[in-house]
Amino acid sequence: MTTSQTSAPSTAAAGRTAAARPLRVFLALDAAVTAVNGLIYLVAAGPVGDLLDLSPGLLRGIGVFLTVYGGLVALLASRPVPSATATKVVIEANLLWAVASVVAVLFGWFDPNTVGTVWIPLQAAVVAGFAFLQINSLRALGR
Numbered sequence: 371m372t373t374s375q376t377s378a379p380s381t382a383a384a385g386r387t388a389a390a391r392p393l394r395v396f397l398a399l400d401a402a403v404t405a406v407n408g409l410i411y412l413v414a415a416g417p418v419g420d421l422l423d424l425s426p427g428l429l430r431g432i433g434v435f436l437t438v439y440g441g442l443v444a445l446l447a448s449r450p451v452p453s454a455t456a457t458k459v460v461i462e463a464n465l466l467w468a469v470a471s472v473v474a475v476l477f478g479w480f481d482p483n484t485v486g487t488v489w490i491p492l493q494a495a496v497v498a499g500f501a502f503l504q505i506n507s508l509r510a511l512g513r
Contacts, residue, residue, distance in 0.1 A: 386511075390451040393507035397447035397460065400500040405440025407493070408433045422486030439463070457508050464501035468494040 411418060411433030415426035422429075443460055446452050471494035474480055475487055482490065 387450045389511055393452055393457065393504065393511055394447050394449075396500060396503040396507055397443055397452060397457070400460070400464070400497075400504070401440045401444035401447055403440075403496065403500075404436050404443060408436025408438075408440055412437060422489055423483035424480055424486055428480065451511075454508060454511075457504060461501045461504050461508070464497045464504070468498035468501065471497070 411429040413433075415429040415433065418424075419426040419429050446456050446460065471490050475482075475490050480486070
């Protein structure tokens with residue numbers, strides 16, 4: 371076997387890993403923003419609840435979910451080439467979160483004050499933005 375024949379698979383794998391870099395970056399950013407937001411909700415549920423006029427208990431529950439979710443997304447981002455299926459689950463969860471956040475404001479489910487009413491759609495826009503970036507990166511990866 372020649373050297374070019376033996377290095378072909380590793381070259382292809384390296385190329386695939388390089389092509390996955392944008393997806394990994396967007397997953398990692400998503401994970402960091404999500405986990406930090408979750409930790410803030412956990413650690414400062416009282417003050418944040420006062421700021422947004424939302425229940426500290428609600429914020430702690432959301433904080434637990436976001437912290438765990440952020441950790442799982444970080445784990446996915448750490449893979450050289452993230453699983454397409456797992457990435458699609460993250461994208462769908464992000465889109466669901468964004469839609470549910472907007473619906474919650476429109477239907478007044480949690481009755482936040484003005485700051486909360488502005489914050490909820492803003493964070494939904496960030497989450498939807500991550501989903502959009504992840505979708506485009508996954509498509510560019512050729513899956």
